[in-house]
Amino acid sequence: MRILVVEDEPVLARMVAIGLRREGMAVDVALDGSTASEMVELTSYDVxxxxxxxxxxxxxxxxxxxxxxxxxxxxIMLTASGALEDVVDGLRLGADDYLCKPFEFQELVARIHALARRTTSVVPPLMSRGGITVDTAxxxxxxxxRSLSLTVKEFGVLHTLMEADGAVVSAEQLLERVWDAHADPFTSAVRVTMSKLRAKLGPPDPIRTFPGTGYQLC
Structure with missing residues (x-):
């Protein structure tokens, strides 16, 4: 899941980003509206x-x-004001949800997951394919x-492959969905993470590699 946090308070923005990354999300941060608009034009964000x-x-x-x-x-619009008229104004602008500061972090996480399920492709929270089950909730x-002890990135890669439902997923797509804007497109992160994921999944290897194209969950 790719998230953009637009918040002009650097400390709050950093803390929210760290927390969301620990929840397995790929997170970018913008500290002003101009930067945010540029980032949204370049990257497709879920929330x-x-x-x-x-x-x-x-x-x-x-x-x-x-x-x-x-x-x-x-x-999800954030505001320091919880006045009813402000909430109504925010929703009238087109916001899908509204959260007043200060907020509980777990509530933000829950609201992000709820909104992500409402994007164009509806993905069930529990997915199964070829004997592999992923519970996103x-x-x-x-x-x-057999329970798999996966890191955040390993789980993100597996989840993305499951979402593809048999389609080939490129390394670039995995970088965009599982990592963030700071990921080096020439990094070996995808290859290394894929190798570790395969080792934890065990034989027979359920992931097929298409050199120069991407990966497929068979």
Whole structure:
């Protein structure tokens, strides 16, 4: 899951990003509305966590643009004001959800998962294929009843392959979905993570490699 956190308070933005990454999400951060608009044009995000009071481009303007464009990103608007009229204004701008500061982190996580399920392709929280089961709600995976102890990135790669439902997934797509904007496109991270994931899945190897093209969960 790819998330963009748009928040002008650097400490809060950093803490939210760290927490979401620990939840297995690929997270990018923008500290102002102008940077956020540029990032959204370059990357497809599942959910944008958007502070309302932003410098350069106001959160209201960015929200209106996001929700009236062809982009599929869902928007959670953050605000320091919990007044009813502010909540109503935010929803009228097109925000999919609204969260007042201060907020409980686990509530933010739950709302992100709920919105991500409402993107264009509906993916069930429990997926099974070829004896492999992935439970996104509990972030748990198993093969033939054997529990798999996966790292955040290994789980993200497996989840992405499961979502593809037999289609070939490129290394670039895995970098975009599982890592973030700081991932080096020439890194060996995907290859190394794939190797470790295969070792944990055990034989027979359920992942087929297409050199120069990508990977497929058979």
């Amino acid at each position: 944008v966590v958007l502070d309302r009071d932003l410098p350069e481009v106001h959160g209201d303007t960015l929200c209106r643009w996001l929700t009236t464009s062809s982009m599929r990103s869902k928007v 509990r972030r748990h995976a198993e093969r033939e009843g």
